[in-house]
Amino acid sequence: MNHKELIAKLVLRCNLPKSEIETLLEATTQAMKEQLTNNKSIGIQSFGTFEVRKKEERLSVHPATQKRTLIPPKLVVNFKQSNILKEKLNNKEL
Amino acid sequence: MSKDKISSQEMIDQVAASLSVSKRVAEEFLKSLFAEIEETLLNGEPVKIKNLGTFKMQWNEPRKSVNVQTGEVIVLEGFNKVTFTPDTELKDAVNEPYSHLDAIDLDESDQPVSKPTEVEHVVPELTEGLRNLSEQASEIKDLLSEIKALSIKEKAPQPSVRDYEIPDYELILIDEEPEIKQITENKIEEEEEEEEEESDDDDDEAIEEEDTIEEVEEVEDEQEKSEEFVQTEEIAEIQATLVDETTSEELIVEEPQLVENTNFEQTELNKEDISELQNEVEIHSNEIVSQEQEQIAEHIQEEEIEYKKESESEEPTYSPVYEQVPQTTYISNKTELKEAVSSPFILGKTKKKRKGLKFTFLFLLFIALIVGGIYIAYASSSCFSCWFKYTLLSEENREKADKYWIDAKNWFDFSDNKKNAAAPKTKEASKTAKNDSLNVTKSSSDTTTEIDQTSNQTAIQAPDSFDIAFKKRRNYNEFIGEETISEGTRLTTVSQQYYGKREFWVYIYEANRDNIVHPDRITPGTVVKVPKVDPRLIDKKNPKCLQKARELHDLYVGKK
Numbered sequence: 001m002n003h004k005e006l007i008a009k010l011v012l013r014c015n016l017p018k019s020e021i022e023t024l025l026e027a028t029t030q031a032m033k034e035q036l037t038n039n040k041s042i043g044i045q046s047f048g049t050f051e052v053r054k055k056e057e058r059l060s061v062h063p064a065t066q067k068r069t070l071i072p073p074k075l076v077v078n079f080k081q082s083n084i085l086k087e088k089l090n091n092k093e094l
Numbered sequence: 095m096s097k098d099k100i101s102s103q104e105m106i107d108q109v110a111a112s113l114s115v116s117k118r119v120a121e122e123f124l125k126s127l128f129a130e131i132e133e134t135l136l137n138g139e140p141v142k143i144k145n146l147g148t149f150k151m152q153w154n155e156p157r158k159s160v161n162v163q164t165g166e167v168i169v170l171e172g173f174n175k176v177t178f179t180p181d182t183e184l185k186d187a188v189n190e191p192y193s194h195l196d197a198i199d200l201d202e203s204d205q206p207v208s209k210p211t212e213v214e215h216v217v218p219e220l221t222e223g224l225r226n227l228s229e230q231a232s233e234i235k236d237l238l239s240e241i242k243a244l245s246i247k248e249k250a251p252q253p254s255v256r257d258y259e260i261p262d263y264e265l266i267l268i269d270e271e272p273e274i275k276q277i278t279e280n281k282i283e284e285e286e287e288e289e290e291e292e293s294d295d296d297d298d299e300a301i302e303e304e305d306t307i308e309e310v311e312e313v314e315d316e317q318e319k320s321e322e323f324v325q326t327e328e329i330a331e332i333q334a335t336l337v338d339e340t341t342s343e344e345l346i347v348e349e350p351q352l353v354e355n356t357n358f359e360q361t362e363l364n365k366e367d368i369s370e371l372q373n374e375v376e377i378h379s380n381e382i383v384s385q386e387q388e389q390i391a392e393h394i395q396e397e398e399i400e401y402k403k404e405s406e407s408e409e410p411t412y413s414p415v416y417e418q419v420p421q422t423t424y425i426s427n428k429t430e431l432k433e434a435v436s437s438p439f440i441l442g443k444t445k446k447k448r449k450g451l452k453f454t455f456l457f458l459l460f461i462a463l464i465v466g467g468i469y470i471a472y473a474s475s476s477c478f479s480c481w482f483k484y485t486l487l488s489e490e491n492r493e494k495a496d497k498y499w500i501d502a503k504n505w506f507d508f509s510d511n512k513k514n515a516a517a518p519k520t521k522e523a524s525k526t527a528k529n530d531s532l533n534v535t536k537s538s539s540d541t542t543t544e545i546d547q548t549s550n551q552t553a554i555q556a557p558d559s560f561d562i563a564f565k566k567r568r569n570y571n572e573f574i575g576e577e578t579i580s581e582g583t584r585l586t587t588v589s590q591q592y593y594g595k596r597e598f599w600v601y602i603y604e605a606n607r608d609n610i611v612h613p614d615r616i617t618p619g620t621v622v623k624v625p626k627v628d629p630r631l632i633d634k635k636n637p638k639c640l641q642k643a644r645e646l647h648d649l650y651v652g653k654k
Contacts, residue, residue, distance in 0.1 A: 001134045003144040006127075009134075013126040016119075023113060024123045029146040031108045037187045040098040042105060047128045048176065049099070052188055059200070072195030075188050077147070079178030085132060089151065089174035 036077055048081040135176055147180040570605035570625035577622045585613055585622070592624045593632045598639075600646040601627045613650055 001009075010021045032050065035042050041051035057073040081089075100108075102124065110120040131141045131149055140150040156172040186193065577588045589599035603613050605625035610616055633639045 001139050002142045006130065006134075006141060006143065009130050010123070010126055013130060014123055016123070021123070024109065024115070024120070025127065025143070026145075027109050027113045028105075028124065028127065029143060031105065031112060032146060033184055033187055035100055035105075035108075036184065037190060040100055042100050043102065044105065044124075044128055045102045047132065050178070068200040070198040070200055072192060072197065074192050074195075075190075077178070077180040077184060077188050079149075079176065081176040085176060086173065088132070089136065089176070 039075075044082075046082055046084045048079055048085055050077060050079050052076070053078045143181075145181055145183050147178055147184055150177050150179070151175070152177050568601070568604060568627075568631075570601075570623075570627075572626040573605075573623045574626045575624040577624060579616050579620050579622055580618050585616070588622060588624060593627070593634075595632065595634045595640070595643075597643040597647065598627070598632045600643055600650060601625060601631070603650055604646075 007018060007021050007025065010016075010025070011018050014021065016024075032042055036050060036052050039052050041049055043049040052075050055074050055076055058071050059068055060071050061068050106117055106121045106124055109115075109124065110117045113120070134141050135149060135151045138151060140148055142148045152175045154173050154175055157170050159168055159170050160166065161168050180188070575592060577591075585599035585602050586596040589602055590596045593601075599613070602622060602624055603610060606622050609620050609622070616622075630636075631639055631642070
């Protein structure tokens with residue numbers, strides 16, 4: 001499901017015009033991005049949490065060439081699903 | 095890392111504030127958004143949100159683990175997991191503080207870590223180079239010692255020769271010779287030094303070597319001249335050889351011109367010329383002696399061959415080594431001459447004259463041949479063998495060579511014949527043995543022997559044709575049928591159906607290799623073409639066919 005499809009579905013779900021949904025979605029993503037860049041994690045109830053994690057610098061050795069490279073530290077977004085979602089997903093399987 | 099956690103409520107507030115919409119709308123929207131994502135994820139579909147990222151459901155396989163406390167092996171059940179891959183935009187935005195950092199290649203910056211390995215690589219090379227140099231030095235030393243030994247030998251017989259000489263020229267000999275020796279030795283030492291410094295000054299070396307070549311040649315000239323003086327006063331017999339030497343001198347006079355051309359190979363060739371010329375001189379001296387003393391001649395011939403071998407074998411090694419070869423041969427020549435002289439040397443004058451004439455004639459012939467040879471060698475340095483023939487294999491030598499050649503041939507032929515003779519014998523023996531056995535059977539009963547014979551013949555013929563058929567590359571162009579593989583059918587069953595034997599499925603597999611990945615895993619529905627195989631290969635009654643088929647079976651199934 002891509003962006004457009006999601007919007008179309010949300011239009012049906014919220015009984016709101018498509019344009020509004022679009023702006024809302026954009027605002028949401030913008031807000032999330034802002035929060036994450038401010039190094040804050042976002043917890044969405046019954047869905048999961050978005051958080052920023054720092055990956056420490058590390059040495060990587062190329063297996064073939066034995067070339068050693070120092071990978072600098074970086075910040076990555078990590079999502080962890082909530083237990084409710086997890087259970088839902090697995091119950092569906094069962 | 096989670097310093098501040100924003101709850102969903104706070105999110106709703108933010109969204110509402112940014113868009114100046116009621117919180118209720120924002121809450122409804124967000125809830126519906128995540129509900130929608132959840133739903134689509136539950137359907138197994140990924141959700142992609144622009145500027146944010148992709149949500150995906152991932153199945154984690156069940157895995158084994160160990161209870162840390164009890165050491166029990168427990169199986170963690172597989173589960174679904176939602177993964178989120180941030181969009182590049184989000185990723186970059188989040189990674190802003192560290193975005194200026196780049197991956198660093200440590201092999202470039204951290205020299206001390208990588209250096210030791212480099213040094214280890216370099217050291218063996220250096221030592222190898224030194225080893226080579228030391229080896230060369232030892233070789234040169236050996237050669238020097240050889241030369242010295244020869245020169246000592248030379249000195250020993252000289253007094254006896256000088257007894258016959260006119261005293262005036264003794265002075266020249268005594269004065270000149272040691273000097274020459276010293277010079278030559280110095281030269282050789284210089285060469286050695288040069289060799290040791292080889293790696294440092296290659297360019298200089300080439301020039302220096304050329305210089306030394308010229309110098310050595312000059313020395314040789316001097317030596318020869320001195321010898322000439324001695325020999326002219328000696329006996330008329332040696333006149334012929336003397337003339338020979340003058341020719342060699344002439345050749346040597348030609349050499350510097352060639353050296354000026356700085357063509358190293360050609361100078362080498364000329365060096366060879368000299369050495370072989372001197373060998374020829376030896377031959378002449380031998381011939382003189384041979385009429386008087388056959389024994390000595392034989393002895394010298396042996397020496398000659400040795401020297402030739404030496405000169406030929408040492409040709410490709412290295413030029414300095416090579417330069418020394420002519421000298422050694424020269425010395426040997428001298429000694430031989432002296433032997434010839436010390437032996438009963440006074441002959442009838444008429445004989446001498448005849449021989450003189452003969453040798454002048456021969457010598458002229460030689461000159462013609464040598465000049466021709468040099469010309470050819472000079473014109474086309476590649477035509478080495480031609481030149482070799484012209485110079486070395488001149489008439490008499492050719493005869494000799496032919497003789498040796500014939501001898502060698504005979505010898506080889508003989509050995510071959512021996513082998514051939516041995517082989518037929520064994521064959522005959524086996525034949526006779528067979529006949530014997532047949533006779534024995536015949537004596538028992540005639541009919542059975544006939545049957546035996548026929549069966550034997552067929553037995554011999556069949557494997558041959560089979561082997562040929564088997565070794566021949568099997569091409570499957572003709573097909574006798576097609577079979578669609580369904581669940582349960584195997585190639586063996588098809589083989590049984592068409593060829594009457596399960597083992598011959600390998601040929602069907604060979605013909606359908608494009609369609610079948612592995613004979614044990616044929617997807618149902620694949621159409622298998624049954625090829626027309628050489629009937630000799632699928633002979634049910636022939637155990638060899640079955641054996642070969644089984645070998646192929648092992649090969650394809652991968653048992654080995």
